[in-house]
Amino acid sequence: xxxxxxxxxxxxxxxxxxxxxxxxxxxxxxxxxxxxxxxxxxxxxxxxxxxxxxxxxxxxxxxxxxxxxxxxxxxxxxxxxxxxxxxxxxxxxxxxxxxxxxxxxxxxxxxxxxxxxxxxxxxxxxxxxxxxxxxxxxxxxxxxxxxxxxxxxxxxxxxxxxxxxxxxxxxxxxxxxxxxxxxxxxxxxxxxxxxxxxxxxxxxxxxxxxxxxxxxxxxxxxxxxxxxxxxxxxxxxxxxxxxxxxxxxxxxxx
Amino acid sequence: xxxxxxxxxxxxxxxxxxxxxxxxxxxxxxxxxxxxxxxxxxxxxxxxxxxxxxxxxxxxxxxxxxxxxxxxxxxxxxxxxxxxxxxxxxxxxxxxxxxxxxxxxxxxxxxxxxxxxxxxxxxxxxxxxxxxxxxxxxxxxxxxxxxxxxxxxxxxxxxxxxxxxxxxxxxxxxxxxxxxxxxxxxxxxxxxxxxxxxxxxxxxxxxxxxxxxxxxxxxxxxxxxxxxxxxxxxxxxxxxxxxxxxxxxxxxxx
DNA sequence: GTAAGCTATGACGTTACGTGAGGGTCAACA
DNA sequence: TGTTGACCCTCACGTAACGTCATAGCTTAC
Numbered sequence: 001x002x003x004x005x006x007x008x009x010x011x012x013x014x015x016x017x018x019x020x021x022x023x024x025x026x027x028x029x030x031x032x033x034x035x036x037x038x039x040x041x042x043x044x045x046x047x048x049x050x051x052x053x054x055x056x057x058x059x060x061x062x063x064x065x066x067x068x069x070x071x072x073x074x075x076x077x078x079x080x081x082x083x084x085x086x087x088x089x090x091x092x093x094x095x096x097x098x099x100x101x102x103x104x105x106x107x108x109x110x111x112x113x114x115x116x117x118x119x120x121x122x123x124x125x126x127x128x129x130x131x132x133x134x135x136x137x138x139x140x141x142x143x144x145x146x147x148x149x150x151x152x153x154x155x156x157x158x159x160x161x162x163x164x165x166x167x168x169x170x171x172x173x174x175x176x177x178x179x180x181x182x183x184x185x186x187x188x189x190x191x192x193x194x195x196x197x198x199x200x201x202x203x204x205x206x207x208x209x210x211x212x213x214x215x216x217x218x219x220x221x222x223x224x225x226x227x228x229x230x231x232x233x234x235x236x237x238x239x240x241x242x243x244x245x246x247x248x249x250x251x252x253x254x
Numbered sequence: 255x256x257x258x259x260x261x262x263x264x265x266x267x268x269x270x271x272x273x274x275x276x277x278x279x280x281x282x283x284x285x286x287x288x289x290x291x292x293x294x295x296x297x298x299x300x301x302x303x304x305x306x307x308x309x310x311x312x313x314x315x316x317x318x319x320x321x322x323x324x325x326x327x328x329x330x331x332x333x334x335x336x337x338x339x340x341x342x343x344x345x346x347x348x349x350x351x352x353x354x355x356x357x358x359x360x361x362x363x364x365x366x367x368x369x370x371x372x373x374x375x376x377x378x379x380x381x382x383x384x385x386x387x388x389x390x391x392x393x394x395x396x397x398x399x400x401x402x403x404x405x406x407x408x409x410x411x412x413x414x415x416x417x418x419x420x421x422x423x424x425x426x427x428x429x430x431x432x433x434x435x436x437x438x439x440x441x442x443x444x445x446x447x448x449x450x451x452x453x454x455x456x457x458x459x460x461x462x463x464x465x466x467x468x469x470x471x472x473x474x475x476x477x478x479x480x481x482x483x484x485x486x487x488x489x490x491x492x493x494x495x496x497x498x499x500x501x502x503x504x505x506x507x508x
Numbered sequence: 509g510t511a512a513g514c515t516a517t518g519a520c521g522t523t524a525c526g527t528g529a530g531g532g533t534c535a536a537c538a
Numbered sequence: 539t540g541t542t543g544a545c546c547c548t549c550a551c552g553t554a555a556c557g558t559c560a561t562a563g564c565t566t567a568c
Contacts, residue, residue, distance in 0.1 A: 006514065016515090021556055036564055038515060058351055062555070077359060084355045091348045094341060097312055101338045105331060260545065270546090275525055290533055291547055316524070 002032070002040040012049050027066050028052060059087065171233075173197050177241060178234035185244035194241075194248045210249040217245030256286070256294040266303050281320050282306060312337065425487075427451050431495060432488035439498035448495075448502045464503040471499030 009016045022028035023039065028049055030039040048069070055065040060083065176193045183190065201208040201216075208216070220230055220238045230238040263270045276282035277293065282303055284293040295303075302323070309319040314337065430447045437444065455462040455470075462470070474484055474492045484492040 004515080015556080017556060017558085020516090025555095034515095034564095036515080037517090038564080058355055080355055080359050084352065084359070087348060087352050087355065091345060091352065094345045094348065098338065098341050098345065101312055101334055101341065105334050105338070258546075269525080271525060271527085274548095279524095288533095288546095292533085293546085 002042060003046070004041070005039055008041045008046065008049065011046065012053065014049075014053070022049075022052070022062075025062065025066075027062055058083065169196075169200055173200070174230065174233045174237065174241075177244065178237050181234065181237070181240050185240060185247045190244050191248055191251075194244050197245075198248070210253050213245055214249045217242040217249075256296060257300070258295070259293050262295045262300065262303065265300065266307060268303075268307070276303075276306070276316075279316065279320075281316055313341065423450075423454055427454070428484065428487045428491065428495075431498065432491050435488065435491070435494050439494060439501045444498050445502055445505075448498050451499075452502070464507050467499055468503045471496040471503075 003011070005016045005019050009019055019028065019039070023030065028045060031042040031045055032040045034040055051069060052062075052065050055068055056062070058080075060068065173193050173196055177190050180187050180190050198208050198213055201213075221227060221242045227238045230241060257265070259270045259273050263273055273282065273293070277284065282299060285296040285299055286294045288294055305323060306316075306319050309322055310316070312334075314322065427447045427450055431444055434441050434444050452462050452467055455467075460466075475481060475496045481492045484495060
């Protein structure tokens with residue numbers, strides 16, 4: 001019994017073009033050809049295709065598959081062994097990447113800038129290190145040294161659930177403040193939320209002195225990454241929040 | 255402060271060509287150009303490059319990265335969310351593939367053909383199903399119905415350690431028999447190992463009647479996948495084993 | 509005999525760069 | 539001042555694994 005391209009394609013779940021391609025590169029040559037030039041595949045061809053798809057699915061390149069199928073089991077074993085190590089590494093990296101994505105998501109939602117360290121997890125650290133250092137110093141000037149270090153230390157422990165809790169609280173505070181913007185930054189309800197905000201930072205990130213808190217307020221206006229994010233809740237919220245935080249600091253310094 | 259291509263490349267750990275490419279496609283356009291046509295990058299360019307590498311590392315295509323960087327945080331979030339799902343699926347598939355590779359390795363070592371089911375874990379089952387059925391029927395004719403089903407059921411429970419134990423035992427038996435080939439298939443020491451072999455099959459795969467055992471011996475000679483594998487231990491072992499198994503069956507049938 | 513559905517062979521498109529080729533630029537060193 | 543050597547530029551083709559037409563012949567059922 002012989003099969004033509006489309007039949008084989010449907011049987012194996014690949015495209016006709018793929019079979020043409022495999023023929024072109026000599027990976028799967030049909031057993032015979034009809035008088036009119038049609039490719040005719042046999043059961044043996046199907047079996048080989050099966051094998052090809054198997055190794056391909058394991059992530060081997062077509063040339064790799066070709067080699068493997070040409071060589072005895074002994075070489076297959078070596079190929080599979082080294083390949084397995086590759087796969088395991090790949091998975092480890094995937095795990096880190098997924099974690100990073102999750103944190104990035106959380107940080108976007110909460111308007112909290114993720115620690116630089118996390119931003120580069122899974123990257124080629126050696127190559128990137130020099131720039132990283134520079135960036136780090138810049139951050140230190142802007143945000144204050146204590147903050148960066150403390151955040152790095154604390155947040156490294158957090159899991160997804162922690163981030164989600166923090167986000168929920170942050171969002172709640174932003175919303176309440178946004179809803180009372182017309183009452184001005186000194187509004188008691190606003191000031192109450194601002195106090196909660198400072199507490200949240202102290203609890204989850206670093207000890208937030210009034211000096212730092214004031215600087216943080218400035219940051220919300222000066223750094224567009226923050227501004228954009230905060231203003232997503234309500235237009236002008238970042239600027240308003242900054243005023244409210246300054247008012248708060250005035251009242252809480254002895 | 256401005257940087258030239260090589261500096262940026264070294265800083266970020268990418269190739270000069272990559273920067274050229276990013277320029278070509280408008281993903282990272284240097285802030286200015288020197289009189290002699292040199293690309294001049296600024297700190298801002300570096301920061302953007304950082305972002306590009308970040309999203310690229312998360313598996314986005316360059317056009318995807320471009321979109322993300324052009325749109326506000328809101329879209330970033332959506333993109334990341336759907337992307338995360340992709341990554342999780344990818345990891346799940348990787349897990350299955352790794353498992354399959356491990357089993358394939360074990361089966362190669364032991365010369366034991368892995369259950370078809372495992373061979374196709376992680377594949378596009380629907381597309382492949384029809385052929386699979388055909389293959390399965392063929393197998394049933396050859397190996398006997400009971401055997402296929404029993405193997406499928408039992409081996410599905412095995413972990414890596416189990417396979418390794420089985421392999422170790424198999425190898426030991428093959429080696430001992432191989433070492434006594436010159437004494438002929440009826441040699442008592444050979445027959446002792448053959449008995450162990452039958453016991454191993456009964457213990458780990460299916461109840462191995464003398465009929466099946468004899469058929470299995472034939473299979474070792476008729477199916478080159480087995481022949482090749484067994485002869486790797488010693489040239490002609492497959493054929494010798496078949497004889498020894500037949501002798502054994504003669505003596506153990508009432 | 510004709511239309512639907514399949515087949516064939518080009519051949520260019522895609523992604524993210526790698527890898528020269530051929531030829532200017534810049535800074536230091538003799 | 540000339541000359542290295544390290545760096546820069548712009549083509550432009552190569553890679554992997556096919557996708558996607560375009561153009562044209564084959565098969566088969568009605």
